[in-house]
Amino acid sequence: MDKSEQIIEAAAELIALNGLQASPVSMVAKHACCGAGTIYRYFDTKEELVEAVYLQLMQRITRATLAGDDPSGDIRSRLSNMWLNLFRYLSDNPRDAALIDQLSVAPAICELKQRMAENELQSGVHSLFEEGRQQGLIKDLPNEVLGIYVYGGISTLVRLAHKVPGLKENTITDDMVLGLCWDAIRIHH
Amino acid sequence: MDKSEQIIEAAAELIALNGLQASPVSMVAKHACCGAGTIYRYFDTKEELVEAVYLQLMQRITRATLAGDDPSGDIRSRLSNMWLNLFRYLSDNPRDAALIDQLSVAPAICELKQRMAENELQSGVHSLFEEGRQQGLIKDLPNEVLGIYVYGGISTLVRLAHKVPGLKENTITDDMVLGLCWDAIRIHH
DNA sequence: TAAAACAGAATGAACGTTCATTCCGGTTAA
């Protein structure tokens, strides 16, 4: 494996486990089997390393969420497909679920988000919201609000399922996830 | 004002503004007009001070949310009343809204939450959920999931309204808040 | 052999916490 990959991987593992603040560079170095100085050959600052971890994470999540999307399908099934993809990916990859929890509140990442233009995932989902609104299917609310109702619910479900063992298999079904997401934002006749 | 109140107040102000990590004890002391050592006459550690800030915050939020609750009313109007109370309180008190964002992700507070039994606010809302489920009004899902759909949505609305000026007055209405909360969790016939 | 990569010790800044000292209101002694 590429050395910088190795460093990003070690950082991701530690941050997911202990949080950003409890993951000093020296410890990342130890887990990446290199010296602390070596990390600075690849990243100017710790902040840059954390950004790299975040960007890779978002790539994985985006790829997983958009998998199998059929642009010719109807809105509802496209959205359903994405939500289930996301739900399953986070359920199957608890490390990435923990990582995004940790990173999305880190000041460095908040800044990064604001610097970046809308990302691929967000813009894809938002344009679907737009279409849905035009078809009279979806509430006329800001995309950010709709997005939060979808993502917030999913991430909470995943966290719960992980905390309460046995909950996932018995209670939290795909239908439930879809029902929550969809009922919250759709127009009810 | 009591000295320890003064310290808690200064800490709350700074944490809401700069975040926990960017609020060293020395700075809290300066804003509370006392020496750093004085803080340790009232709180054994910084962590204890932060816990005190959090507990006071939750008291304010609980009081505001439960205001005017009529236990003899029907479920829907009781929940509606609480959600509007909470929405308005956070809208009118952006400092407390920021504070809860900052604190709810702090490791010290996460631990505190787990140590504490269910708080007054949570248990009140959860028992309403329970009643609603028995009446066939509300989805048969874990209370935590329902709770997140309600609180998560409200807090996001408040954050958005605060970020985009003019949004609050024009777009985000009480009806919208109620619609989102209610549609997400109710059973649709 | 020259240059690039590497490791980990060294550095210095930031921070939470401690502690010897000062300050201040009340109590006692003369």
Added chain:
DNA sequence: TTAACCGGAATGAACGTTCATTCTGTTTTA
């Protein structure tokens, strides 16, 4: 009435620790 005394509240400089970053000597590579 005044002066000496007392206790504990307050202070902020100093300490020890942690951590990101830099430095330096060594190893690997070409």
